[in-house]
Amino acid sequence: MKATFLTDTNAPLIIKEVETPVPADNQVLIKLAYSSLNHRDVWIQKGQYAGPRAGLILGSDGLGTVVGTGRNVDQTWEGKTVIINPSHDWGENPAAFGEQFKILGNPEPGTFAEYIAVDVQYVHEKPTHLTDIEASALPLAGITTYRALFTRAALKAGEQILITGIGAGTALLALQYAIAAGASVYVTSGSEEKIEKAKALGAIDGFNYKEANWFLKAKERTGGFDVVLDSASGKGFGDLIETAKPGGRIVFFGGTNGPIGNIIPNKVYWRNLSILGTTMGTLQEFKDMLAFTAKHHIKPIIDKVYPTLSDAQQAFDYMHEGRQFGKIVLTNV
Ligand SMILES: NC(=O)c1ccc[n+]([C@@H]2O[C@H](COP(=O)([O-])OP(=O)(O)OC[C@H]3O[C@@H](n4cnc5c(N)ncnc54)[C@H](OP(=O)(O)O)[C@@H]3O)[C@@H](O)[C@H]2O)c1
Known part of the structure; x- marks a missing residue:
């Protein structure tokens, strides 16, 4: 599959052919249609974020269609349009996350790619009041x-x-x-x-x-x-x-x-x-956020949609300049 790749700190993003992931037990494989930027992605590229800074597929937000399921996953997920909760392995204490906590897109491969495999516990059906583009921009800022x-x-x-x-x-x-x-x-x-x-x-x-x-x-x-x-x-x-x-x-x-x-x-x-x-949130808070967003028909404000993954570096530069009013989205082709 095609993926944007950060090869090194401050190096421009490149497009690379990498192995399409295979869903493990409890995972689904999603063909991504849209992904959205968060400032974290730019911080990582600029070396201003804890954790690995190279050899990464960045991206914490995305929307796509489930095209495969691993063992123990309900087959009815197949064909559904979904978004992903990027707040992973929070742990037992709702007051603060534990040692295993991570945010999708570093170090786990993120959403600036054609496909992603993720644990089904983080997958939610697209809120029906949102367009695909709006839904792709909701999860990280929402939680x-x-x-x-x-x-x-x-x-x-x-x-x-x-x-x-x-x-x-x-x-x-x-x-x-x-x-x-x-x-x-x-x-x-x-x-x-x-x-x-x-x-x-x-x-x-x-x-x-x-x-x-x-x-x-x-x-x-x-x-x-x-x-x-x-x-x-x-x-x-x-x-x-x-x-x-x-x-x-x-x-x-x-x-x-x-x-x-x-x-x-x-x-x-x-x-x-x-x-x-505060940082990100628990599984329950993600569900509560989705319910609140749907109840009040809240729609993320979209500033710009770039037509391909190859535009990722341009989108990063645009975010770095700070001219946006709202979310910046990539089309995952
Ligand atoms: N801990 C977490 O869980 C978490 C989650 C999400 C984001 N974040 C962090 O939150 C920040 C925003 O993230 P984002 O993705 O929403 O970024 P973003 O869309 O890139 O927005 C950045 C905004 O920062 C504002 N800004 C710049 N200088 C400012 C100042 N002196 N005072 C007030 N605002 C200023 C600008 O607002 P104006 O253009 O209106 O001036 C700009 O639009 C980033 O630092 C990000 O890493 C943390």
Whole structure:
């Protein structure tokens, strides 16, 4: 089969012929139609991610048709259109994953290929309200933001939430989940155009994080936030603390801008803030995310669809530039 291959850190992705996988016991073989990028894929290529950095088929999200089954797998999976939960081997403790945990696409072969073999426990029928392209873009951003908002930050109806970097695939799904949960959503972005697009999707207001002291303006205009959801980290994280109401929860799952270096201790403990880390989610959270997404007819926002797997490097470069508003998808031919 044809697969995109990362040969080395910072090397461009190449297309390579590799053995088509054979489904093992408890696995299905999926012929992939679409796959979608996550920033993790770009971090891995750039050598900014733990674990192997070469000899990989990347990709954590995909949609396809089941074309083969291993032993112990119900034959009725054959021919079904499915998506894949990329959060593998979480372990027994719902509070945090265990030592065997991995995310599809590193080190296991990922979705930027014509076929993939995966354990049937991670395979779910495509949500019927989504197109194939939308469904291919849901799993990783869905599980991450669902756990962040509802399990970790316990977002409730009537609360005010700030979602940072709204152009991100994750942030845009979080915006839709938070609105569906009855929260009032505010956003940040480095782009005025993206703020306007977010308002069209239901955000009440937005703030440009490139403006000096944007966080003071945000606090003044809104009265502060019960929940802040972030994936940028970096020096700006201290500003997010300023925007939280006393007793507020700041939940984050990314380090796009590197280490958080400027937390003033009393700004956190005096105001009884909670700073919550989160990553991916459990099997149950994935199922709950699918049910919530279907119930509220939530559709991942798609920025761009590239026509072939050979466009993967172009898609990676586009994500690295950060111009997207939503998910970037590859067609797996
Ligand atoms: N731990 C986990 O389970 C997990 C899961 C998913 C993602 N992540 C991490 O979360 C981050 C986002 O992932 P993604 O795939 O959604 O990325 P993405 O679609 O590539 O989006 C990146 C976004 O970062 C935003 N950004 C850049 N600088 C910023 C700043 N100073 N303040 C606020 N936002 C800023 C930009 O938003 P604007 O264009 O609007 O400015 C950009 O659209 C990545 O670091 C990724 O590794 C972690």
